[in-house]
Amino acid sequence: MRIENILNKIAYFRCEHDEHMAHGTVIIGNGIAGITAAREMRKISDERIQVISIETPYFFSRTALMYVYMGHMKFEHTKPYENWFWEKNRIELVQALVEKVNPEKNELLLSTGEQIKYDKLLIATGSKTQYFDWKGLDYKGVQGLYSFQDLEKLEANTPKPFQKDHPTKKAIIVGAGLIGVELAEMLNTRDIEVTMLVREGAFWNGVLTPSEAAEIGHHIESHGIKLMFESELDEVLADDSGKVRAVRTKKNEELECQLVGITTGVKPNIDFLKNTGIESDKGILVDEYLETNIPNIYAAGDCAQMREASSGRKPVEAVWYVGRMMGEVAGANLAGKKTAYKPGPWFNSAKFFDIEYQTYGNVMAKPEDKQEQYFWKVKDKNKFMTIAWQKETNVFLGINTFGIRLRHEYFNNVLKKKMTVGEVIGGMRIANFDTEFYSKWDKALKNDFTSETGIEIREPNMLQKLLQR
Template identity: 45%
Template sequence: MNVAIIGNGIAGITAARHVRKLDPDARITVISAETDHFYSRTALMYIYMGDMTYTHTKPYEDWFWEKNKIDLLREFVERVDTGAKQLHFRSGGKLTYDKLLLATGSVPRFAGWPGENVAGVQGFYSMQDLDRMEEGTVGARHAVVVGGGLIGVELAEMLHTREIGVTLLVRSDWYLPAALPEEEGRMVNEHIRARGIDLRLETELAEVLPDEAGRVRAIRTNHGDEIEAQWVGIAIGVAPNIAFLEGSGIETDRGVLVDQHMQTNVPDVFAAGDCAQHRTPPPGRRPIEPLWYAGREHGATAAFGITGQARPYAPDVFFNSAKFFDLEWQVYGDLSPELPEHERTLYWQHPTAEKAIRLNYTAADKGRLVAVNVMGIRYRHDVCAHWIAEQADIETVLQNLGAANFDPEFTPQHEADLVAQYNRQTGRSLALNRKRGWRQRLSVLTGS
């Protein structure tokens, strides 16, 4: 069986590894135009900042692929001929497949602004984008980053390390309103500002202004302000990278439409990762999930389908994490940034340090835990997911919250403060059972 995988990101590579494990005889070819080897896309920023080199971002040594009989091909796929089961490369070459996985990821989204194609304006997704940014920011004094998402703040931090002034345009009132409640979002606002970033809230890009040489000189905001910029980063989001599938007969909407086994409408063709769009997403999930963690799970699910042992895509309790400059963020469960009618929230924030804990729970039925959101504090994935899956009641959770703490030894713990806050708000008198620790964690997970 010839398995062709287009894309060597986390979805494509996870699929390749799982296919190898499930079918020792399959011939596996991973095709990428981006890099020779799999690297961690999430680490691109660290290469620019000089924390790591490209080599450090490769999760497997180069011998790994030959040892596991995974062929790597550096080609650009221009066309998929699903009838003849052939891939056509830009170089003129062809590859015949029995099973095909599309794991082509995303492309940065542009909004059609006047001047957006001017030199020095770019998105940030690929290794090529990093190289362009490396060249494009040489000698820059000031840069503008557009977009209040994860990539936007990463770009701001990257530029900051090169002592390039940054103006960050964010459409909303606080950072990342699609995922963060107001308090946490405002905490990130302040954190970003404290690092010297010129954060402009409720501000959008209106126009890019070129100089005589056709390079970006400045931008104009929707408020009419002109801001000097020798470089502009566009980070308003990504869109599935599927333009090359036109005319292939593979059904697409915004992404490649797939069923619960990551299979497309065309037999033997699968899609995974950023480029896939679920026809019927699992409960609480979006049709397109451009996340590292989802890509990993998509890829594994697709491998089962490819090898004829189909298993449905059944992700566990949702989780995500990020870091904004020095501020870590973790979320478990379905956190609604705006509290729905049928939910309650318990929020504690440290008076001085940038730390916060939020528990969302149902209004009815003793208060069942729905989501956990922590800023500047690390929580245990297994404990939080367990409580949310079991719909543990809020008071049980609070009394055992020490079990969720995952901060390094000696770090001050604040679970007692959260419990005290709950007691103040409700007139109850709960006590925190015990601080963090293994016995605590095991007793929660095993229910003893």
């Protein structure tokens, strides 16, 4: 192992000093997609790898920015790898903004004025905040929450921890999605009064079922957040110095605030690719090998759009896990190991203040034809779930779980095997991933489910053996 390292170092040193060296692979973006690709590539190949990002010198976990603001962690803690890791694995990190891509010359123009050549290129530039055409978005105190720079901006716009004499006392958050809830939780720790403008009649009701949306809405309100349903932003208003002083909604209400958080979603960060010949729609269009219309240029993560999404999946999926999985595939392809991106059953997770949320498979906010749903709640607890299945066949479709942890491996298996809902619920004891000593709920679920739906529960023996390890 040691000798291998030394040989690698020598090879690396030679590379660096060889004028006619191959340009190797360049990855734009050091987020989860870009970095996973670089690491995956390095596992297979010895080629030169450069990763370019303007955001931060090292990879960090974007999802953890909220914890830095709340004081759960320092920014250092969000870095999944120590700083020496990159040199040891010969992944060269460049901190710069890529201004132009020139596919004809295989060349990038950086903000530093430098030009970088590549043999293969991966674009993994992620997302940026989606702003709509509201008036007043330029005023001081209006921001999104996505990047490290957004976090810095938020620190500048809000009181320091424990600070009492700061002008920012009230905030309006526009849009009720996952980032909106995160921002609300963050601002809550600095004693800022938060109001969320929710366009729809319930919280995140494009994804959550009505019962879930109601439960989560109540929970958020119980933390002192004000939810204004069926309210839309019309205009941000500022004082003479250009600082936010209020927002006006489409119902013509004026709401005082010193901070406006725009969390109405994200969109692929691909503006710098205009007129390069790289085809894009919402995101960069890629085939199943994540290759763009130009050979040797790939895209992965939030900024990529599948030309043909696999069934049950969307063309653009801006979530951490997809970024990671696409990164794995892109890395393999860059290293010459042709691999198709075939996502398995959908899964995701989030946390709404104190309530953890996991989802496996597909539970529709409004069930389609021939789909059934069952909502079940542990009495007086913030623990509930929705189970979805196909009518007639009883094939299990998916589950949303709140305040109850479930085993990914279990649901990945039952979804792939297309097991029936009765079998899936029958195996809930194994599926339970709650901490030890938590009160068990699987028996109550089984009883309630059978008595309300009449569907018979079956213990899956085969699975039990498979998963008992």
